Amino acid sequence: MSSAEQGDLQLIELRDVFKSFGKNQVLKGVDLTVRAHSVVGLIGPSGSGKSTLLRCINLLEPVDSGSVFVGGVELTAGGVDADDVRKRIGIVFQSFNLFPHLSILDNITLAPRRVRGLGRRAAEEAAYVLLDRFGLRDKASSFPDRLSGGQQQRVAIIRALAMEPEVMLFDEVTSALDPELVGEVLSAVRELAALGMTLVLATHEMGFCRDVADQVAFLKDGRIVEQGTPAKLFTDPQHPDTQLFLRRVIEAGRL
Amino acid sequence: MTGRSTRRHAPAWRGGVIAATSTVAVFAAIIFGITSTPGWSKFHESFLSGFHFRKSFPLVLKGFALNVRVFVVAFVLCLVLGMIVAVIRMIPGPAFFPFRLIAIIYTDVFRAVPSIVLIYLFGFGVPGLGLDRPWNNPVIWGTVAIVLNSAAYVAEVFRSGIRSIHPSQMAAARSLGLSRVQALRFVIVPQAIRRVIPPLINDFIAVVQSTALLSTLGPLEALRRAQNYASFRFNFTAYLGATLLFLAVTIPLARLGDTLVARQERRSR
Numbered sequence: 001m002s003s004a005e006q007g008d009l010q011l012i013e014l015r016d017v018f019k020s021f022g023k024n025q026v027l028k029g030v031d032l033t034v035r036a037h038s039v040v041g042l043i044g045p046s047g048s049g050k051s052t053l054l055r056c057i058n059l060l061e062p063v064d065s066g067s068v069f070v071g072g073v074e075l076t077a078g079g080v081d082a083d084d085v086r087k088r089i090g091i092v093f094q095s096f097n098l099f100p101h102l103s104i105l106d107n108i109t110l111a112p113r114r115v116r117g118l119g120r121r122a123a124e125e126a127a128y129v130l131l132d133r134f135g136l137r138d139k140a141s142s143f144p145d146r147l148s149g150g151q152q153q154r155v156a157i158i159r160a161l162a163m164e165p166e167v168m169l170f171d172e173v174t175s176a177l178d179p180e181l182v183g184e185v186l187s188a189v190r191e192l193a194a195l196g197m198t199l200v201l202a203t204h205e206m207g208f209c210r211d212v213a214d215q216v217a218f219l220k221d222g223r224i225v226e227q228g229t230p231a232k233l234f235t236d237p238q239h240p241d242t243q244l245f246l247r248r249v250i251e252a253g254r255l
Numbered sequence: 256m257t258g259r260s261t262r263r264h265a266p267a268w269r270g271g272v273i274a275a276t277s278t279v280a281v282f283a284a285i286i287f288g289i290t291s292t293p294g295w296s297k298f299h300e301s302f303l304s305g306f307h308f309r310k311s312f313p314l315v316l317k318g319f320a321l322n323v324r325v326f327v328v329a330f331v332l333c334l335v336l337g338m339i340v341a342v343i344r345m346i347p348g349p350a351f352f353p354f355r356l357i358a359i360i361y362t363d364v365f366r367a368v369p370s371i372v373l374i375y376l377f378g379f380g381v382p383g384l385g386l387d388r389p390w391n392n393p394v395i396w397g398t399v400a401i402v403l404n405s406a407a408y409v410a411e412v413f414r415s416g417i418r419s420i421h422p423s424q425m426a427a428a429r430s431l432g433l434s435r436v437q438a439l440r441f442v443i444v445p446q447a448i449r450r451v452i453p454p455l456i457n458d459f460i461a462v463v464q465s466t467a468l469l470s471t472l473g474p475l476e477a478l479r480r481a482q483n484y485a486s487f488r489f490n491f492t493a494y495l496g497a498t499l500l501f502l503a504v505t506i507p508l509a510r511l512g513d514t515l516v517a518r519q520e521r522r523s524r
Contacts, residue, residue: 055426058430060426060429060430083429083432083433083434084432086429086430086431086432087431087432089430090430091430093423093426093427095423097423097424097426097427098427099424099427099428099442099446100446101445101446101449110431110433110441110442111431111432111433114433114437114441115431115432115433115437116432159431160430160431163431163432
C-alpha cells in the first residue's frame with residue numbers, strides 16, 4: 001500500500017465534525033488527525049461521543065457538517081462510494097456482532113469472498129493464517145454462541161483484519177467482557193500495534209491506552225478537550241475536565 | 256425446604272400411573288357421553304360407516320392429488336412473492352416510494368379480502384376474459400388467488416422477522432464493506448428466516464386448508480369428490496376420508512416446523 005511508503009501521511013483527518021441524533025448533539029466540532037502506523041486512544045466519559053466519532057470515520061453514521069478524510073480522500077464529499085471506504089477501514093464493536101448463523105470460518109470469509117471477490121479456498125487459507133496467529137484455529141467450525149466473549153471478540157478482530165484494512169477502529173472492545181477475558185483481547189490489539197497497524201481505540205482501559213497509544217485525545221460533551229502523548233496527558237493534564245476525569249479514574253482503581 | 260424435598264423424592268412411576276389412569280377415565284367419559292346420545296347409531300352409520308369409507312376413500316384420495324399439486328406450487332410461489340414484497344417494503348429512499356406504496360397496498364388488500372371471495376373473483380373472473388388454453392382453467396386462477404392471499408401474510412411474517420434482527424448486525428455487515436443488498440442476503444434474511452419458521456408453518460397450513468375452497472370452482476379435488484359421494488349415496492363418511500387426508504399433510508407439517516426449530520437451537524447453542 002502507498003501508505004506504507006509515506007510514514008508521516010495523515011491517514012485520517014477530521015475537520016470540524018458535527019453530528020446530532022435528533023435534538024441530541026453528540027459531536028460539536030471535532031478535529032482529529034491520525035498518522036499512518038500510529039495508535040490514537042480516545043478516552044472520556046460514557047456519552048462523550050467516542051463511539052459516534054468512530055462510526056463517523058467509516059460512514060456508518062453520516063456527519064452533519066465538517067469533513068472526514070481517509071488516505072487523502074474526502075469521504076464527506078459527494079459521490080464517494082461508502083462501501084468502498086468501509087472495506088478499507090476495519091471496525092470492532094463493543095458487542096462483537098458476530099453473525100450467529102455462520103460458523104467462525106464463514107464469519108471471517110464472508111466479506112473477503114463477497115466484497116473482495118476471493119475464491120473460497122483463498123479466503124479460507126487467509127482466515128486460517130489469522131486464526132493460527134490468534135490461537136483460534138480449533139474454533140473454525142464452531143458457531144459464535146459456543147465461544148467465550150474473549151474468543152468472540154478476537155474472532156471479530158480477525159473478521160475485520162481479513163479485509164486487510166488500512167486502519168482499524170476499536171469501539172470499547174473490552175467493555176462487554178468479564179474481567180478475566182479482557183487480557184486476551186488487549187494482547188491481540190497490542191500485537192496489531194506492534195505490527196505497525198494504524199489503530200484508533202475508544203477505550204476505558206486507561207493503563208492499556210497509556211502503554212499502547214502514541215497519541216491520546218480526551219473527549220467530553222462532543223468536543224476534544226485535550227490531546228497529547230500519553231506520558232503528557234496521563235501525568236500532567238492541563239485542562240480541569242481532564243484532571244477531574246483522570247482523578248476519578250484513579251480513585252476507581254482503573255489506572 | 257424439607258417438605259418440598261420429600262415431595263420431590265416421591266417415586267417416579269407414581270406420576271405416570273396417575274397420568275395414565277386419569278387419561279383413560281377422561282376419554283372413557285367422553286366416548287360414553289357421545290355414544291349414549293339418542294342419535295348416535297344414525298350418526299355412526301352416516302358419518303363413520305366402514306363400508307362407505309372403503310367405497311369413497313379411493314375417490315377422495317384421487318381428488319386429493321389435485322390439492323397436493325396446488326399447495327406445493329402455492330408454497331413455493333407465496334414464499335418467493337412474500338419475500339419480494341417484504342424486501343421492497345424495507346428498501347429506504349424517496350426514489351423507492353412508489354414501490355413501497357404498491358407493496359403496502361398489495362398486503363393491505365389481499366390480506367383483507369376473504370380468500371373465498373378472491374377465489375371466486377380470480378377463478379371465475381379471469382377465465383371470463385376469453386384466454387386460450389390452459390389459461391382459461393379456473394384451477395390455475397384459483398391457485399393464483401390462494402397465492403396472492405397467503406403471500407400477503409407471508410410478506411408480513413418475513414418483514415417482522417427482518418425487523419427483529421438487531422441493527423448491529425446490519426452495522427457489522429456494512430462495516431465489512433457489504434452493500435445493503437448483500438447484507439440483507441447473506442446476514443439479515445438468513446437469520447430472519449430461521450426466526451419466522453413457526454409463523455410460516457401456520458401460513459403453510461392455511462394454504463393447505465384453502466385448497467379445499469377450490470371445490471367451489473368445480474374441479475374434482477378431495478372435498479368436491481367427497482361432496483359428490485355424499486350427495487349421490489346419502490352418506491357423509493367421505494368427509495371423514497377428506498379430513499384424514501388433510502390431517503395427514505398438516506400434522507407432519509407442524510412437526511417439521513418443530514424439528515427445524517429444534518435443529519437450529521441445537522446447532523447454535
